[in-house]
Amino acid sequence: MNFKLNRLSFSITILFFSVIALAQKNDSIQLRKIYDFYLTESKCYSNLEHLCKKIGPRLSGSKGAEDAVAWAKKAMYEAGADTVILQPCMVPHWVRGKAEQCQLIEKNKSTKLNVTALGSSVGTGEKGIKASIIEVKNFEELEKLGEKNIKGKIVFYNVFFNQAHVKTGSAYGETVKFRSKGASYAAKYGAVATLVRSMTSLADDEPHTGNMNYDTSVSKIKIPSLALSYVAADKLSQAIKNDPTTLVELKCYCETLPDVLSYNVIGQINGSTNKNNYIVAGGHLDAWDNGEGAHDDGAGVVQCMEILRLYKKLGVKPKNNIRAIAFMNEENGLRGGEAYAKFAKENNEKHLAALETDAGGHTPRGFGVDTLNGLYKKVMTWQKLLAPYFADRIGNEGGGADLIALEKLNVPCIGFEPDTQRYFDIHHTKQDTFDKIHKRELELGSAAIGALLYLLDLYY
Amino acid sequence: MNFKLNRLSFSITILFFSVIALAQKNDSIQLRKIYDFYLTESKCYSNLEHLCKKIGPRLSGSKGAEDAVAWAKKAMYEAGADTVILQPCMVPHWVRGKAEQCQLIEKNKSTKLNVTALGSSVGTGEKGIKASIIEVKNFEELEKLGEKNIKGKIVFYNVFFNQAHVKTGSAYGETVKFRSKGASYAAKYGAVATLVRSMTSLADDEPHTGNMNYDTSVSKIKIPSLALSYVAADKLSQAIKNDPTTLVELKCYCETLPDVLSYNVIGQINGSTNKNNYIVAGGHLDAWDNGEGAHDDGAGVVQCMEILRLYKKLGVKPKNNIRAIAFMNEENGLRGGEAYAKFAKENNEKHLAALETDAGGHTPRGFGVDTLNGLYKKVMTWQKLLAPYFADRIGNEGGGADLIALEKLNVPCIGFEPDTQRYFDIHHTKQDTFDKIHKRELELGSAAIGALLYLLDLYY
Numbered sequence: 004m005n006f007k008l009n010r011l012s013f014s015i016t017i018l019f020f021s022v023i024a025l026a027q028k029n030d031s032i033q034l035r036k037i038y039d040f041y042l043t044e045s046k047c048y049s050n051l052e053h054l055c056k057k058i059g060p061r062l063s064g065s066k067g068a069e070d071a072v073a074w075a076k077k078a079m080y081e082a083g084a085d086t087v088i089l090q091p092c093m094v095p096h097w098v099r100g101k102a103e104q105c106q107l108i109e110k111n112k113s114t115k116l117n118v119t120a121l122g123s124s125v126g127t128g129e130k131g132i133k134a135s136i137i138e139v140k141n142f143e144e145l146e147k148l149g150e151k152n153i154k155g156k157i158v159f160y161n162v163f164f165n166q167a168h169v170k171t172g173s174a175y176g177e178t179v180k181f182r183s184k185g186a187s188y189a190a191k192y193g194a195v196a197t198l199v200r201s202m203t204s205l206a207d208d209e210p211h212t213g214n215m216n217y218d219t220s221v222s223k224i225k226i227p228s229l230a231l232s233y234v235a236a237d238k239l240s241q242a243i244k245n246d247p248t249t250l251v252e253l254k255c256y257c258e259t260l261p262d263v264l265s266y267n268v269i270g271q272i273n274g275s276t277n278k279n280n281y282i283v284a285g286g287h288l289d290a291w292d293n294g295e296g297a298h299d300d301g302a303g304v305v306q307c308m309e310i311l312r313l314y315k316k317l318g319v320k321p322k323n324n325i326r327a328i329a330f331m332n333e334e335n336g337l338r339g340g341e342a343y344a345k346f347a348k349e350n351n352e353k354h355l356a357a358l359e360t361d362a363g364g365h366t367p368r369g370f371g372v373d374t375l376n377g378l379y380k381k382v383m384t385w386q387k388l389l390a391p392y393f394a395d396r397i398g399n400e401g402g403g404a405d406l407i408a409l410e411k412l413n414v415p416c417i418g419f420e421p422d423t424q425r426y427f428d429i430h431h432t433k434q435d436t437f438d439k440i441h442k443r444e445l446e447l448g449s450a451a452i453g454a455l456l457y458l459l460d461l462y463y
Numbered sequence: 464m465n466f467k468l469n470r471l472s473f474s475i476t477i478l479f480f481s482v483i484a485l486a487q488k489n490d491s492i493q494l495r496k497i498y499d500f501y502l503t504e505s506k507c508y509s510n511l512e513h514l515c516k517k518i519g520p521r522l523s524g525s526k527g528a529e530d531a532v533a534w535a536k537k538a539m540y541e542a543g544a545d546t547v548i549l550q551p552c553m554v555p556h557w558v559r560g561k562a563e564q565c566q567l568i569e570k571n572k573s574t575k576l577n578v579t580a581l582g583s584s585v586g587t588g589e590k591g592i593k594a595s596i597i598e599v600k601n602f603e604e605l606e607k608l609g610e611k612n613i614k615g616k617i618v619f620y621n622v623f624f625n626q627a628h629v630k631t632g633s634a635y636g637e638t639v640k641f642r643s644k645g646a647s648y649a650a651k652y653g654a655v656a657t658l659v660r661s662m663t664s665l666a667d668d669e670p671h672t673g674n675m676n677y678d679t680s681v682s683k684i685k686i687p688s689l690a691l692s693y694v695a696a697d698k699l700s701q702a703i704k705n706d707p708t709t710l711v712e713l714k715c716y717c718e719t720l721p722d723v724l725s726y727n728v729i730g731q732i733n734g735s736t737n738k739n740n741y742i743v744a745g746g747h748l749d750a751w752d753n754g755e756g757a758h759d760d761g762a763g764v765v766q767c768m769e770i771l772r773l774y775k776k777l778g779v780k781p782k783n784n785i786r787a788i789a790f791m792n793e794e795n796g797l798r799g800g801e802a803y804a805k806f807a808k809e810n811n812e813k814h815l816a817a818l819e820t821d822a823g824g825h826t827p828r829g830f831g832v833d834t835l836n837g838l839y840k841k842v843m844t845w846q847k848l849l850a851p852y853f854a855d856r857i858g859n860e861g862g863g864a865d866l867i868a869l870e871k872l873n874v875p876c877i878g879f880e881p882d883t884q885r886y887f888d889i890h891h892t893k894q895d896t897f898d899k900i901h902k903r904e905l906e907l908g909s910a911a912i913g914a915l916l917y918l919l920d921l922y923y
Contacts, residue, residue: 393856422882424907
């Protein structure tokens, strides 16, 4: 009896491992098919060309954003969506107006410095601002200098990217606070404007824009806030070293108009089994007004869209509802992300996992995955499946700016992680154009996302 | 007694693991220092700029190659070499001569096709070759067609890169045989010349050169052999589909002159302990005559050279002799690699490990490592140390073309493996120029090589 039981238990064990081995083999075959599709038939590259070249800049509230919404809807249907939802949200409408001007006025000469107004900044108007400069390296220094040294001056946050970081995102994380919060902290001590060294790993003359926020709990006064190119920041720093009374004259014409109705665009493949479960992947459709938003984040939008075409191509139905999301307003408000989470909550949509790709369309490295609900552990079991595709570097922190609101609802989130070395060279500049996209790198990213969503659907 | 022995054995075990943990921690700190150096102080980028812009093309036997040797010697001393060895070798001296011409002659029109003569090819001379075309996809097809279909014609090997491969090197591996062996196989059946579709993942109009060999055991007749750009290959294929009697007229002026004396350049940091042991890393100094040899393989040369500066910077002496090698003649003869191995054997130099980097200066992925002498196992124990630097993908096949002769002497070899998506876009074309190099990617590759050599020296 005992012997028979042992034999039975042995047989069950063998069967169990055989089933697992067979499943892994099938998954591996299926992943190869998925990559074949992405590397030879996917449309993400031509889609991105259209978005960059036919639509181009598409900041929230702009005509470009409106066109992008209409295009994304059409492109998602073409990719094979069962349904495309336009999900309304009111978005900020900041406009740059005429080109900014910045003159460095030294004793014997006046030099043009390349600058860009930061998103959400107020303008100077036609009269401009002319003042001397006070350079700081951090907020502590600013506080120490205090009102007596700062009042009436332009504060210059001159903080370099730390090139020793391997992940350029770490350098960005350390410096972006001067862009986002610098104005209110400077205004608190009576500054009349702020200039910030562009957040970049590249020593060139392109200024990098990006959003800033006025924190009225710090200062009620809103002062203009602009970014200097790397080279311009060097010039300014040298000039005030030579002569601390050096002046800068600034003009910018940006303003914030009333909010505008816009939309997230959501393409869905209906699930065959779990009608109320969702697995979603998105990028953001809006992009800064100076470039084409190729890497930030046209790449993410077209990479996620391709999941719709994949399911049609494979001829299989997912068990759960699969969504590709083109979020609106990631750059200066996150209203799309918030609207999406609100809608999901109100409709009791159960989100098994949400992925965002917003770190550029470069060659894949892997994913950051939340530990919530065992998601990280689950994805780790697929590491071997992803290894042949060089997308198996799995970190245990996931998400993206558009997913913050979903994460608050305990949705486990994933961030797609491409290589980051080139991203901040062009981030938020007029250089973020389609020619910086490498077709195979874009496709490999899209494939990695498609493969992961496929596995998630199969095992959830 | 027994109890005491157990306690002793327990204490020894604890001590053993503590020592290992401490060593790993120290290694981790040291690697961070190494990367700090490479990312903030190394000179590989400016060195490569010099090599590309001041010297440029440097095919074996050329004035450029001679200048490159002189420069490498100087640069290695400047980097801190204790000694620099110029190791002589006789190299082939193939010259392109005047620019190639290729006209597609259809009934109503004549179209220029972008071509490049392959290295080692004979020329057509001023009289040129005018013949009809026979297109093949593989050698089997060629054999089946035989002399009756091929004689007097130009054989056109029209084989595409398989885009489904994730590693572009795999696609290269499948197609390069038509470039290297295609002429002799075609000559065997009476062909008068060969054209080959460029080995590339990019659908553009740049022809890719590269070496070919005449295999006199297959055919004694040497026929001219050229590569068509991707676009030109498409045009030609379409033209002969439209009309099989379409002609092509070819002119190329290349020839092989007598061998020339040249050199490997070897920079050495003397070992403090194991005076006869060597750990070496190299790239190849020669580069095709059409571009600047930025990725192929100026990158590899400057990346390896930096190991000399690293030891000076760290202020430590390696235990073993460390060498940076700039090999001569990888592209069309491998004479440098052979000379190096011969010298090493004759002088009984014990090579613990040899690394080559010749796959471009793109963002690092890791290393391929020979299993010989336990090298692969050893490197695998450092995977965790390399992980924070994204250089921890360790395969179990190492080496490089310049190391083939060393491998035959049972030296365990390593190949540095950067990301390969962009490499074959520009490989062996006039587009392989310095502007295609990304500073941080180049430095990260150099750092990965430096870190690995440091660990090898420490543990061998």
